[in-house]
Amino acid sequence: MLKVVLGTIGIFLVVFLEHFFLGISAFSIFLLLSVITWNRVSVPLFAYFGILTSLALDVTLHQPLGFHFLILGTVLLLLSFVGMFTHLEGRASRYAALLVVFLISYFVNIVSISLFEDGIFPIFNTSILLGIFFNSVVSVIVCFVSDILFSSLREEKGYEKIRLK
């Protein structure tokens, strides 16, 4: 019950932050959180969070319902595919793989928006490409920080379990 409540609050927070950061630098909190939380939270909670957030973002960004499902599915598929070739739990290889995933995800996001709304392939100029690269690097840095936080939390719990009497 607590997880559901926290998840619901999280959905509102993500919608707020997504609009805030999208306007400032086209940075997607939704993409970032999807990557961070996948396989870290339970499947029902991830599905609850993913589905409701996707629907909310589709409506508030005036995109067709189902658009963010496609983006989410693409990102997770990319992660799974990259995971087949690189060890996602190792340090350097994980972040290199995440950088590639984020770069492709932002690219797919921009192309999909243009194709769905206007039916044309977008033009990528230097500022858009630099923006994609900058956003991907920032996302990887946030993933790095979150990994450190998660591992420090795990260590604390582990300490309690393995303490000898």
Next chain:
Amino acid sequence: MLKKVLKTKIVQPFLFLLLGFLFVVLNNVGIFNGLRSGISYIFEPFSSTAMQWQKSVSSWASLLFDASSYIEENRNLKKEILEMKANESKIVDLEEYEALKKHESVLWDSGEYVLAKVLGNSLKGDIYLNVGIEDGVKEGDIVSLGKVFLGVVSTVDRGGSTVRLPTNRESSFEVAILSSTVEEETLLDGYIKASGVISGDLDGINIENIGINSEVADGDIVVLRDERIGEILVVGRVVGLSQNPAATSKSGFVSPIFDYTNLISVFVKIN
């Protein structure tokens, strides 16, 4: 068994993709209008507030980083407003202006307008407004500011909408080009120098198909004359006209009256 399958890593992305395709197809049929309305009612206030905060933060950040250009921009804006008012009066005061219109309608039509706040811009040439279905806005409504054309509503939800600007690559309109010194003309047909077509591009608005023998010059006024819009509205001024004598038509760019990234409030014509 089902739980085990769902927990398998590779299945989850495909489930989301399948759900996505299903929702997109059903959305196009129109089944989800009620659901969209409900979600919009709950989440639009959050998204509008976020966009307004983002605008404040962005403008403060740019002010801090580039104070001197802000002063210069303010000066140029004042000049543009004065110029725009002067140009509007040139077009409005002349009886002959009605010759440009295809229909016998009043110059100042009494259409119903809704005042909308601009929440933000997209990378591909759209602006987001804080008015939607509940305010009477629908797809295809014209957005303007005074007699200046800004765009057409492309998507609309309960409490918000998206407007496609002339800089969007999907935008394409028929236009007429007027002399920049239109009040000096005395002949009816003399006001229209040429007609053309404008289309959006990432870097601005292109204008093409201008007659090669026309006397169009930089600074001439571009007005919309498209039956899909149905009224005469100013788009901007011709700049960067091509000088290639071998070409079969002239082309150039249109400098909009307003900088679309600086819009604060606009009017949406709902009737």
